[in-house]
Amino acid sequence: MSWYCSQATQGFYPAHLKKRYELADTWPSDAVKISESQYKEMKNALTSGGQKFTINESNEPVLSSVFTQEDLFKFEKIKVSDSIRASFVDAIHAPVPVSDAAWNGGMESALSIDGAVRLAEQAGATEITLFDYENTEHLVDIATGKIIAAAIGIDYQTKFAQKQQLMRAIASASTETELNAITWS
Known part of the structure; x- marks a missing residue:
């Protein structure tokens, strides 16, 4: 399954629900597509370490400082x-x-x-x-x-x-x- 992540919301969004989010006007404008493995890695790091992520020049999420x-x-x-x-x-x-x-x-x-x-x-x-x-x-x-x-x-x-x-x-x-x-x- 593919995912999107948003630096602005620090959230993850399943790709198959994109239309529903758009209908609700909740689709983040900075959403970046990521793989299932990236999602799992980022989710685990964010859940366990209280970190946040930013999007780098290559349009990839990168963990950064604590919130x-x-x-x-x-x-x-x-x-x-x-x-x-x-x-x-x-x-x-x-x-x-x-x-x-x-x-x-x-x-x-x-x-x-x-x-x-x-x-x-x-x-x-x-x-x-x-x-x-x-x-x-x-x-x-x-x-x-x-x-x-x-x-x-x-x-x-x-x-x-x-x-x-x-x-x-x-x-x-x-x-x-x-x-x-x-x-x-």
């Missing part, structure tokens, strides 16, 4: 931020119950349904066929289609506002106790 408390707190903030972003991505893709069905969550779903409803309405239709989270067909009137799109959009906006509030709390946290209290719920 300061400030470094450790910064990395803990990054971990909590990554966790919040990943939880946000999971939350927005959860089904949204509306009108006796569960619909795909997320802004893209809300916009897709809203667009389909608007096009049907402009074409003079009074009903539209929509597909729910389980891909079950539903024939709904235009008003119900608008309600479904709005409910999914509101669900997304609520979760986005929650994520932003938590990210601000992380940025302003000045102690580990404050930071550890920040979780997605």
Whole structure:
């Protein structure tokens, strides 16, 4: 298995999860691809010795000096931020119950349904066929289609506002106790 490492986060990222990290907006901009053996070597050294790594001119990770408390707190903030972003991505893709069905969550779903409803309405239709989270067909009137799109959009906006509030709390946290209290719920 191949891996990536990031000097900025001092973290390791499995290559097969890169798309998921990118969706969560947590993929580090300085990620460098490393082999499984490099990963194991670096992980063991970092775990046992409290060291950090830097990326040299050859784009290879190299162990360097021990972390300061400030470094450790910064990395803990990054971990909590990554966790919040990943939880946000999971939350927005959860089904949204509306009108006796569960619909795909997320802004893209809300916009897709809203667009389909608007096009049907402009074409003079009074009903539209929509597909729910389980891909079950539903024939709904235009008003119900608008309600479904709005409910999914509101669900997304609520979760986005929650994520932003938590990210601000992380940025302003000045102690580990404050930071550890920040979780997605």
